[in-house]
Structures are given as structure tokens and as C-alpha cells.
Amino acid sequence: MIKMQALLAVAVICTASAAHAAHATPARLRLATVESSPLLVGAELRPGIDLSGTWNYSIDPYRTGQAGFHGESPDPGQQRWRDVDVRAAMANDNRVLYEFDMAHSPVTTLPSSWLTEAAELRHYQGLIWYQRTFKAPAPRAGRQFLRFGAANYWTVVYLNGHAVGRHEGGFTPFAFEVTQLLRDGDNQITVGVDSQATPATVPPPVTDWENYGGVTRPVRLISTPETYVDDAWVRLTRQGMLAVDAHLDGGRAAHSPVHLRIAELGLDLAGTTDAQGNWHAIRAVPRALVRWSPESPKLYEVGIDAGEDHWRDRIGFRTVETRGADILLNGKPIFLRGISLHEEEIGPNPTRDMTPDAARALLGEVKDGLHGNYVRLAHYPHSEAMTRMADEMGLLVWSEVPVYWLVAWSNPDTLATARNMLAENILRDRNRASIAIWSVANETPVNEARNAFLRQLVSDVRRLDDSRLVSAALLVDRDPKASVPTMTMVDPLAEVLDVVAINTYNGWYTADRLADLPGSVWHLPAGKPLIFSEFGADAKAGFVDERAAPRKFSEQYQADYYRKTLEMANRIPTLRGLSPWILKDFRSPRRQNPDFQQGWNRKGLISETGRRKLAFQVLADDYEKKQAAGR
Numbered sequence: 348m349i350k351m352q353a354l355l356a357v358a359v360i361c362t363a364s365a366a367h368a369a370h371a372t373p374a375r376l377r378l379a380t381v382e383s384s385p386l387l388v389g390a391e392l393r394p395g396i397d398l399s400g401t402w403n404y405s406i407d408p409y410r411t412g413q414a415g416f417h418g419e420s421p422d423p424g425q426q427r428w429r430d431v432d433v434r435a436a437m438a439n440d441n442r443v444l445y446e447f448d449m450a451h452s453p454v455t456t457l458p459s460s461w462l463t464e465a466a467e468l469r470h471y472q473g474l475i476w477y478q479r480t481f482k483a484p485a486p487r488a489g490r491q492f493l494r495f496g497a498a499n500y501w502t503v504v505y506l507n508g509h510a511v512g513r514h515e516g517g518f519t520p521f522a523f524e525v526t527q528l529l530r531d532g533d534n535q536i537t538v539g540v541d542s543q544a545t546p547a548t549v550p551p552p553v554t555d556w557e558n559y560g561g562v563t564r565p566v567r568l569i570s571t572p573e574t575y576v577d578d579a580w581v582r583l584t585r586q587g588m589l590a591v592d593a594h595l596d597g598g599r600a601a602h603s604p605v606h607l608r609i610a611e612l613g614l615d616l617a618g619t620t621d622a623q624g625n626w627h628a629i630r631a632v633p634r635a636l637v638r639w640s641p642e643s644p645k646l647y648e649v650g651i652d653a654g655e656d657h658w659r660d661r662i663g664f665r666t667v668e669t670r671g672a673d674i675l676l677n678g679k680p681i682f683l684r685g686i687s688l689h690e691e692e693i694g695p696n697p698t699r700d701m702t703p704d705a706a707r708a709l710l711g712e713v714k715d716g717l718h719g720n721y722v723r724l725a726h727y728p729h730s731e732a733m734t735r736m737a738d739e740m741g742l743l744v745w746s747e748v749p750v751y752w753l754v755a756w757s758n759p760d761t762l763a764t765a766r767n768m769l770a771e772n773i774l775r776d777r778n779r780a781s782i783a784i785w786s787v788a789n790e791t792p793v794n795e796a797r798n799a800f801l802r803q804l805v806s807d808v809r810r811l812d813d814s815r816l817v818s819a820a821l822l823v824d825r826d827p828k829a830s831v832p833t834m835t836m837v838d839p840l841a842e843v844l845d846v847v848a849i850n851t852y853n854g855w856y857t858a859d860r861l862a863d864l865p866g867s868v869w870h871l872p873a874g875k876p877l878i879f880s881e882f883g884a885d886a887k888a889g890f891v892d893e894r895a896a897p898r899k900f901s902e903q904y905q906a907d908y909y910r911k912t913l914e915m916a917n918r919i920p921t922l923r924g925l926s927p928w929i930l931k932d933f934r935s936p937r938r939q940n941p942d943f944q945q946g947w948n949r950k951g952l953i954s955e956t957g958r959r960k961l962a963f964q965v966l967a968d969d970y971e972k973k974q975a976a977g978r
């Protein structure tokens with residue numbers, strides 16, 4: 348079992364012990380420690396207390412809760428996490444000063460981004476403190492953990508006035524053990540979240556999507572037995588065997604009896620963990636096993652029993668690989684009829700609160716509306732609500748880390764952050780049948796430092812998960828002298844990828860006539876599957892231009908663009924998938940045309956409120972034909 352520590356001896360951003368997470372100086376402090384944080388794989392299915400709901404919040408734009416005015420430890424009067432009744436303390440002693448009072452600060456509802464909480468926060472990027480109280484389960488046996496689905500971007504957590512840990516990264520889960528810090532009655536949790544990106548973060552400050560700061564996924568208090576299954580991966584190998592890797596954590600992790608059970612298959616595979624609490628087993632596949640596929644998304648109730656712990660997950664079994672230019676699902680060639688998505692729910696004022704219902708609404712547009720079988724979840728790990736919904740509905744997934752555009756390729760901290768984020772994403776979702784491709788980057792400039800950085804990430808993918816494909820969304824060179832659009836893939840990273848993925852926008856960001864697109868020439872690596880990971884054009888829903896040559900931002904232009912780009916794409920012999928940009932209009936501060944954009948990127952095939960544009964049907968017709976032809 349590849350555990351976090353093994354991979355991330357370099358630096359683990361997540362710090363699990365109170366000692367380490369002492370009151371630090373500025374929020375950018377990066378705590379590198381070789382301690383790994385609990386993974387709690389499958390945690391969302393474990394019993395626990397959901398801490399969603401009403402929280403107090405206090406903004407802290409100068410980060411006074413993290414450092415004093417000379418950068419030293421913060422004044423006690425600014426320490427939002429203190430376990431104190433501010434009003435009573437100041438009423439009882441006129442020497443006492445607090446310049447905050449969390450219990451009487453404004454309230455919000457988590458999970459959500461603060462951007463939608465109040466007008467004055469709409470463009471706030473910085474540090475905000477959240478606090479609430481909750482009652483711990485009593486009596487308490489075993490162990491208790493605070494688990495965050497995600498918080499964007501830097502997070503520090505305190506319980507009852509004690510630091511319990513910090514985490515860097517806006518899109519992956521993290522957990523801290525709090526067994527010794529919980530008390531009977533009310534417990535006070537304080538969370539500091541700082542959304543401010545820097546040139547060293549992943550992603551860097553400039554992207555093409557809204558930076559939703561906040562606790563954007565659920566927070567839960569999870570209970571486990573003293574020894575529990577912290578990591579588990581159960582899958583079909585490419586050789587068609589059933590494999591299980593599990594890691595126990597706790598006093599009785601070593602040399603413990605364990606069972607893998609799949610009742611529907613009558614399977615009960617017994618084993619014993621080794622001295623490190625790891626168990627690896629492999630066996631022939633039960634003949635009755637029905638493989639997962641988009642047409643038949645069969646999921647099994649899978650259990651691993653280890654002493655008092657009964658780990659559970661719902662898992663689909665399938666294989667995905669390449670053979671020459673083909674992508675094979677369960678040994679058969681498949682064409683990925685997809686679309687890209689950001690993590691934004693349908694509605695006029697999204698707050699990145701991706702509930703199962705919100706995920707179902709988006710994926711229903713792909714599966715039923717577009718006749719799709721695939722989604723590119725761009726540009727960062729999406730909520731587990733989304734990847735579990737893809738499992739249930741039968742959609743293959745491209746899962747990505749936000750190594751996006753201008754990353755600090757030569758900064759070892761940035762590489763450590765990217766590696767940690769990639770590992771957290773893979774270790775969270777290895778049991779998701781829907782995930783077929785791990786992506787390590789998007790539209791990154793070709794240079795030696797970037798090539799080395801990305802080759803390391805590709806190597807990490809191969810080490811953590813040998814059952815899936817690895818790719819990255821690449822750019823191509825265009826011959827400025829050619830009489831027709833002529834593109835060549837020269838990116839050396841393509842050599843180490845299973846799937847060559849290309850973003851192309853000829854006819855939108857270029858002066859090409861749409862009529863010239865089908866005649867485009869592509870020089871691509873032979874013998875490798877090609878996915879167009881992006882192409883797209885903006886259209887303001889309802890903006891109509893019926894002229895023979897409709898103008899950009901009209902629905903007619905977007906529809907014509909799709910017709911001609913699809914005609915071009917379908918001529919490429921190694922094309923095996925499409926994820927046009929993008930299903931739904933999404934917030935982007937870079938898009939400020941006052942007539943058409945108003946802070947939204949309008950390349951969606953549906954508007955932010957779900958209104959379908961003309962181009963939606965153009966893509967749906969193309970996919971319906973491909974589906975009918977068995978592609």
C-alpha cells in the first residue's frame with residue numbers, strides 16, 4: 348500500500364499534531380512535517396456528526412489572527428480561536444481587551460463560499476474565521492476525527508482553543524484526530540480559511556474561474572473504533588483479477604485478521620495485515636461479477652471487516668487501458684462522448700455548494716441531454732458528491748489537479764503542494780469506477796523546469812494507481828505561414844502520457860473563418876488516442892443573430908462554431924474523445940464584456956440558470972449519431 352508518507356517524504360502540507368500547528372506567523376507559513384494526516388478513505392459513508400449549518404464568521408483581511416504587527420505571534424485580543432466568552436470576560440475585568448467576538452459575529456451557512464454571503468464579500472480574497480459549537484457524542488469510544496471535504500485555500504483548525512492542524516489546497520479532503528481534545532457538552536471549533544493565492548500556490552493567482560474562498564464542502568466529526576481501516580482500494584486489475592489493498596491505523600493494526608466481503612458475489616476473502624498494518628491480496632474474479640460501464644453502472648456493496656471496524660463503500664468493477672490509438676473499457680474500444688464542467692451548481696448565484704442533487708442536475712444534462720458517457724471535471728478535484736454521482740449514473744471521468752498556466756515550476760514547495768494535492772485526489776477517489784483518467788496539468792508552457800515538474804507528477808500517478816490512464820491538457824504549435832489551419836503537437840510531455848489531450852480554439856480566439864476549420868491539418872503522435880479536451884465559443888443565451896454570418900457571442904455563431912469544429916475533429920483518425928468547453932456558463936473575473944459576459948465565461952452550452960443554447964443540440968445530435976454507431 349502506497350501511503351501518504353511514502354510518496355510525500357518530500358513534505359506533507361497537512362499537519363496532524365497540535366504541537367506542530369502552534370500559532371504560526373503569516374498564513375503563508377508552510378509546515379513541512381513527515382507526519383501523515385489520516386486519510387479516512389470512504390469517510391463520507393462512515394457514521395458521524397455533520398457540522399454543516401450555521402457558523403459565525405469574522406473577516407481578517409490583515410491576518411491579525413495569525414501574526415502581530417511585527418510578524419510575531421498574534422495578540423491574544425486577536426486570537427479568534429480562544430476558548431473564551433468575550434463579553435463576560437470584558438464585563439468582569441476592565442483590563443481585558445478583545446477585538447473580536449466570534450459568538451456575536453455575523454452568521455453564515457456552511458458549506459458555502461463567502462463570496463455569496465454578503466455584497467461586501469463578493470470579491471473578497473483573504474482570511475476569514477469561522478466558529479460554531481457542537482455537542483460531542485457521549486459516551487465516546489474509539490477515535491474521533493474532524494474531516495473537511497475541502498476548504499479553499501489555506502486552512503487552520505482549532506478545537507476548544509487548541510490548534511489541531513492546517514492544510515494547503517482548495518479541492519481535496521483533509522482530517523485531524525481530535526480524540527483527546529473533545530469534551531462533554533459544548534465543543535468550540537474555529538476554522539481560519541485564507542483564499543489568497545500566491546505565485547507559489549496551486550493554482551497560481553491568475554486562472555479563468557472564480558476563486559470561491561470558504562469551507563466549500565461538508566465538515567463532519569467522524570468516529571471510528573480504536574483500530575480502523577484508514578485506506579482501502581478494491582479494484583479489478585487489467586489482468587482481470589480482483590485486488591485489494593488496505594491499511595489499518597491503531598494499536599491493533601499489525602498482524603490483524605481482515606476480511607474483504609462482497610455479499611452479492613458470495614465473496615469472503617480473509618487475510619492478515621503485516622507489521623505496518625497493510626494487507627494486499629489478489630484473487631480470481633467471481634464469475635458472477637457484472638462489470639461497471641456507462642450503459643450498466645453496476646455498483647457492489649463492498650466491506651472490509653477488521654476487528655470492530657466495518658469499512659464500507661459502493662464500488663464498480665471495470666478495466667480501462669489503451670491499445671494503440673484505442674481507449675478500451677472492459678477490453679472494448681470506447682469513444683468518450685463528453686463535455687467539461689467547473690464545480691458550480693446551476694443557478695443565478697452559485698456558491699460552489701455541490702450537493703448530490705446539484706451534481707445530478709448537471710450530469711443529467713450530460714447523460715440524458717447530450718447522450719454523453721464522459722465528463723472532464725476541470726480544473727481541480729471536484730466534490731466527492733460529483734464523482735460518486737458519476738459512478739451511480741454511468742459517466743466516465745477525467746479528474747484533474749489545478750496545475751494551471753503559469754505555475755512556479757522551479758519552486759520545490761510548489762512541487763510538494765502539487766504532489767500532495769495529486770496524492771490526496773487519487774487516494775480519495777481510487778475506488779470510483781467512473782474515474783478513468785488522472786490529469787496532471789492544463790495549458791502549461793513548455794520548458795525544462797515544467798517538463799521535469801510534470802514528469803514527476805506523471806510518475807506519482809503511475810506509482811499510486813496503475814489501473815487508470817494519465818493525461819494532461821496540452822497546447823499545440825500552429826504554422827503561421829500555412830494556407831489552412833495547420834497544427835503540430837511538439838510538447839515532449841506527450842511521450843509519457845497514455846492519452847494526448849489538446850485544447851484548441853481556432854475560430855474563437857483566432858480570425859479563422861469557420862468554413863476553413865474542417866480543412867485543418869493536424870500533425871499528431873501516431874498510435875496514441877487523441878482527446879480534444881477543450882474547444883468552445885461564447886454565446887449569451889437569448890442573443891440571436893439570424894444573419895448568414897452571425898457575430899460572435901450570438902447563439903447562432905456558437906452553433907456554427909460547433910458544427911464546423913466537430914466536422915474538423917471527426918476527420919482525425921486517432922480521435923477517441925471530446926470534452927468541449929463547457930457545459931455551463933461559469934463565473935470568471937477575466938470576462939468583463941458588459942453586453943455579453945458581466946463576469947461570466949459564456950462558453951456554456953447552457954446558461955448559468957440551465958437554459959439550453961442552440962449549440963447544445965448540435966453536440967447532442969453528434970453524440971446521438973456516435974452512440975447509435977456504437978461509438
Ligand code: GCU
Pocket residue numbers: 555726789790850881928948950
Ligand atoms: C482555456 C482554459 C480554460 C478557459 C478557456 C477559455 O483553454 O483551459 O480554463 O476557461 O480556455 O478561454 O474559455
